[in-house]
Amino acid sequence: MINASKSEKTLVLFVDHTNFLKGLREDVIVRPRNAPSPVERSAPSAAEASTSSTVLVAEKETMQNIQSDDSDSDDFEFYDSDFDAEDGDDDIFADNVDKSVNDNNDKELCDEHEDEDALEDDDLNLREEDRKHLKKKFTAFNPEIDMDNPSFKRGMKFSGVDELRKALTTYSIRNRVKIKKLKNDKRRIQAVCAPGYPWMLKASNDKRRTGGFVITAYEGTHKCEGSFPVKSITSKILTEKFMHEFRDNQKLDLKSFAAKVLREYKMCPERWKLSRARKDALLQIHGDEEGQFRLLMDYGQELRRSNLGSKFFLTTNSVNDPQSPDYKEHLATVYWSYDACKRGFLAGCRPFICIDGCHIKTKYKGVLLTAVGIDPNDCIYPVAFGLAEVKCTSSWEWFLTNLRDDLNISNTSPWTIMSDKQKGLINAVQKVFPDAEHRFCVRHIIQNFQRAGHRGETLKNDIWAIARSTSVPKWHRSMEKLKVDSETAYAWIEELAPNTWVKAFFSDFPKCDMLLNNHSEVFNRYLIVIDDVWREQDWKLVKTAFPQNHNGSRIIATTRITNIAKSCCSISGDQLYEMAPLSDVDSRRLLYKRIFFSDNTCPPQLEMVSATILKKCGGLPLAIITIASFLANKPQTKDEWERLQESIGSYSTHENDDSFKVMRDILLLSYWDLPQRLKTCLL
Numbered sequence: 001m002i003n004a005s006k007s008e009k010t011l012v013l014f015v016d017h018t019n020f021l022k023g024l025r026e027d028v029i030v031r032p033r034n035a036p037s038p039v040e041r042s043a044p045s046a047a048e049a050s051t052s053s054t055v056l057v058a059e060k061e062t063m064q065n066i067q068s069d070d071s072d073s074d075d076f077e078f079y080d081s082d083f084d085a086e087d088g089d090d091d092i093f094a095d096n097v098d099k100s101v102n103d104n105n106d107k108e109l110c111d112e113h114e115d116e117d118a119l120e121d122d123d124l125n126l127r128e129e130d131r132k133h134l135k136k137k138f139t140a141f142n143p144e145i146d147m148d149n150p151s152f153k154r155g156m157k158f159s160g161v162d163e164l165r166k167a168l169t170t171y172s173i174r175n176r177v178k179i180k181k182l183k184n185d186k187r188r189i190q191a192v193c194a195p196g197y198p199w200m201l202k203a204s205n206d207k208r209r210t211g212g213f214v215i216t217a218y219e220g221t222h223k224c225e226g227s228f229p230v231k232s233i234t235s236k237i238l239t240e241k242f243m244h245e246f247r248d249n250q251k252l253d254l255k256s257f258a259a260k261v262l263r264e265y266k267m268c269p270e271r272w273k274l275s276r277a278r279k280d281a282l283l284q285i286h287g288d289e290e291g292q293f294r295l296l297m298d299y300g301q302e303l304r305r306s307n308l309g310s311k312f313f314l315t316t317n318s319v320n321d322p323q324s325p326d327y328k329e330h331l332a333t334v335y336w337s338y339d340a341c342k343r344g345f346l347a348g349c350r351p352f353i354c355i356d357g358c359h360i361k362t363k364y365k366g367v368l369l370t371a372v373g374i375d376p377n378d379c380i381y382p383v384a385f386g387l388a389e390v391k392c393t394s395s396w397e398w399f400l401t402n403l404r405d406d407l408n409i410s411n412t413s414p415w416t417i418m419s420d421k422q423k424g425l426i427n428a429v430q431k432v433f434p435d436a437e438h439r440f441c442v443r444h445i446i447q448n449f450q451r452a453g454h455r456g457e458t459l460k461n462d463i464w465a466i467a468r469s470t471s472v473p474k475w476h477r478s479m480e481k482l483k484v485d486s487e488t489a490y491a492w493i494e495e496l497a498p499n500t501w502v503k504a505f506f507s508d509f510p511k512c513d514m515l516l517n518n519h520s521e522v523f524n525r526y527l528i529v530i531d532d533v534w535r536e537q538d539w540k541l542v543k544t545a546f547p548q549n550h551n552g553s554r555i556i557a558t559t560r561i562t563n564i565a566k567s568c569c570s571i572s573g574d575q576l577y578e579m580a581p582l583s584d585v586d587s588r589r590l591l592y593k594r595i596f597f598s599d600n601t602c603p604p605q606l607e608m609v610s611a612t613i614l615k616k617c618g619g620l621p622l623a624i625i626t627i628a629s630f631l632a633n634k635p636q637t638k639d640e641w642e643r644l645q646e647s648i649g650s651y652s653t654h655e656n657d658d659s660f661k662v663m664r665d666i667l668l669l670s671y672w673d674l675p676q677r678l679k680t681c682l683l
Helices: 002-007 060-071 090-096 128-135 161-175 235-241 243-248 254-265 271-286 289-294 296-306 339-348 393-406 423-432 442-451 457-467 472-485 487-494 519-523 536-543 562-568 584-596 604-617 621-632 638-647 656-672 676-682
Strands: 180-184 188-192 200-206 212-219 311-320 327-337 352-359 367-374 380-388 416-419 437-440 527-530 554-557
Touching: 161 188, 161 200, 161 212, 161 235, 235 243, 235 271, 243 271, 254 271, 289 296, 296 311, 296 327, 311 393, 327 339, 327 393, 339 380, 352 393, 367 393, 380 393, 393 423, 416 423, 423 437, 437 442, 442 457, 442 487, 457 472, 457 487, 472 487, 536 562, 554 562, 584 604, 584 621, 604 621, 604 638, 621 638, 621 656, 638 656
Parallel strands: 352 416, 416 437, 527 554
Antiparallel strands: 180 188, 188 200, 200 212, 311 327, 327 380, 352 367, 367 380
């Protein structure tokens, strides 16, 4: 067969199970040239095969040579170097294929001339799989981190030409060099420092491989004299850079603003640029307030149309305009509520309403009034909102009346209202909710207490001890302690009705003993914890929901991936905290306390295997707790613990993938140990 394959282009092996060829004449059978005569081999015995067969094979001498070669090796399967995949088939191709013949009628390819800005790469014609793999080799430019002080290198990928232009401008300002763009369009950019100097950058659109704008050539050596490119510092750049400064201080004057710019860039642009940047920043912070107020009626109409059951009331006052003889309608109050919030509050929350308000710090000012309930998890539940000009008795009375009618409250005795001790609010609650229990926020009481001259940490702790008293005797003891510390403070507190701020005198009907009412503070600042972020796209989507008002709000994001953690630190001042795993001592204490209810108690036969298990957990608290919960329900035998040890992998603190595998093994082990009725709860 080997000899035939070298001389013949096609080799056919015919297996005659029915002895068809045996009955034919010799001259009827067509054979290739120089082919040996067919050899008839007798069929196997009946025990080995059901039918006899005649096989066309090569000459016996050839078969004997092949068999002798195979006998030298331990592998009895057919093997020959001509069929080795690593060697290829170049020798067979050269012997059997005529290169001068074009079977497919293919046209000869002509030389293609590349554009001077095309990527200098030998792998332009790639398969889809190779193209996806090649994308990972390019360094992506992260504008949130790298734009503050950009640096370039060959192969760096940008999302578009606008991002590269902005990076070049920032680079020019930071390094005090003038960058001239010789070519600047949507397809390519060629930038130089100055004629005759080595610094240069070339970039072109590379949608075919990377889907972005890629630097194809770069020389970063600067030999030119430094300059001050003040013209490059535009008002748009100043607005984007110092937006957080204007959020913190919207009354920032131009002199202070110029000092901040000089400290940042070591040069200061013209005064009109500073003024325009401040104007644009304040416009972005406040938005077009007049345009928003003009859409208020449209919003109310759309709310009533699309969300049936929701309420929206708007009232105006006629105001005399000095510049016009006609009267103009001036916005006075707005009340709105959402049907889903009202139905959820009445169906699943306690009869407990917190009333509070906060000032709106915008161009047209005003006061935002809120009515908030408490859900079964003791979290805030928004019920209704209002907008008024000032906090006064009439404003609170208007808001509470609309709230009562909106919730269809006819009997006010089961309800409890909590607020601060504003005189106008107290009178409004007594008028609109005459039979309701009215409680006061303890924090506001302490503020009034300190304004009266009773300061000090001791007196403050005494007030909190009185408010938290859950029984009358305990309340008496706390009052006596306050009297010993300060008789004047005791006299001031004695004037307050205890059923408005002490737990021991609260009504037990609403099933709520809250002491604080600072629910409107969520409109000023917030503390949000976002746990276990896995993708950078998810973080970018989530962070758009939180306003950057720079009022002291904080967002804590946890992740296992370092790049995502860095992307979360998009503003100067953000801190990246890398948590270390638990130490061996703390890990052992956590495991023993979960299983043996003691920090340092463990049977002697289990000490060594427990140390091995803890080593595989790698100090991960979740892994240790899961393992401990699993072992707590198992027999405390060495064989049982060793079986668990062998079923989980090991953890390396330097490899995130290893920690994922260990946690997956441990959680799957815990899942499969659950009863069948509980497994469906986790699906």
